[in-house]
Amino acid sequence: RSAEMAKLTQLIDNEVFRAYATYAVIVLLKMMLMSLITAYFRITRKAFVNPEDTAVFGKGESAKKNLRTDPDVERVRRGHLNDLENIVPFLGIGLLYALSGPELSTALLHFRIFAGARIVHTFAYLIPLPQPSRGLSWAVGYTVTILMAYRVLKTALYL
């Protein structure tokens, strides 16, 4: 068993793979933060979607009026969905890219720019900053993912 473990540990000891692991966890934690921000706005704005969530406010009309949409809640939810749409491709393509044997410095550059772009995107969406802040930060993360996908296909293509 320890021989197998050693082999697995070699994967996590590889510097490119460690860099991938680090930035994958960072962007996933950032995405998970959106759940907490949604919950925060739902509670402070009293804007719920499930009847059972408003039971704490009593029954009848007083609870019912908390079943509503709120612009701030919807904004965080759109940011969360945009994260899913962009971080899922990064997770899959980034993993394969890390296994395709890129230079450490090149890999770090891709991972850092992607993570940075997604963090800027979140601020641009939630504050919100005037456009094209959000559009540009989205485009940077998108482009980095395409570049990594190109490298994976060039290295691994097997149709």
Place this chain on the structure above:
Amino acid sequence: RSAEMAKLTQLIDNEVFRAYATYAVIVLLKMMLMSLITAYFRITRKAFVNPEDTAVFGKGESAKKNLRTDPDVERVRRGHLNDLENIVPFLGIGLLYALSGPELSTALLHFRIFAGARIVHTFAYLIPLPQPSRGLSWAVGYTVTILMAYRVLKTALYL
């Protein structure tokens, strides 16, 4: 080729990795089940969103009245989206955690609690159970994912 295969098979032979594979597949199958439940409610409640889906009910008004939202359909869809938001982080972080060389018993504990929490969450959402059932089951899965993320960063951090 068989030498390469042997190396790959070592990964799937590792007990921690096998445990990850098992629970990752379980939560993904659970998530996929939401599609079937949505389809079931759409058909039994006659609540569709695409005009081409109602063609079986004839043309004109008789079909058009089936283009509507239904509370049960929307509830399953919210459960499905919540699965995506929480199972995607588990897939990515759990894989890296499994490769970070944790104790088998510790890893099993994390995977089992996460999978159990997501199954309880689905029942709490669909029945629905009174709060805080759904909130608590969500928080348990969320916390387990954060704990695994901490372990990955402690083992692999490479900024």
Place this chain on the structure above:
Amino acid sequence: RSAEMAKLTQLIDNEVFRAYATYAVIVLLKMMLMSLITAYFRITRKAFVNPEDTAVFGKGESAKKNLRTDPDVERVRRGHLNDLENIVPFLGIGLLYALSGPELSTALLHFRIFAGARIVHTFAYLIPLPQPSRGLSWAVGYTVTILMAYRVLKTALYL
């Protein structure tokens, strides 16, 4: 370091893993395309959801009337969400399947049918084609994913 690299490269040199990498990147790029199609329809239909996105059209009423939903935009968004719901399970289950040591020809068959089904699904959704085109293409991709999940559990099950 080069010895570790060699081991990693063995993973990407394995033909089944290369096939997985190729088709995973293809379906992820296809999913990412949905973002561009959404942006295209939002701009040509002038149908935005964030006030800051309409600032280019001036202020006041002239910009405000572009804050609206459009059937074509909503259709692409539904296709995008359906991609997320189905491609996430493929990414996770397909990776574990590729590591479970399947025959190359069997693995290729699964990956090709899944990718083909999702591409047909997108055309069926966006044109749109009459049902059951979209339903069938969805079911084919779903079934292939279930078959791979069965193989992973048979090979790796460790509860």
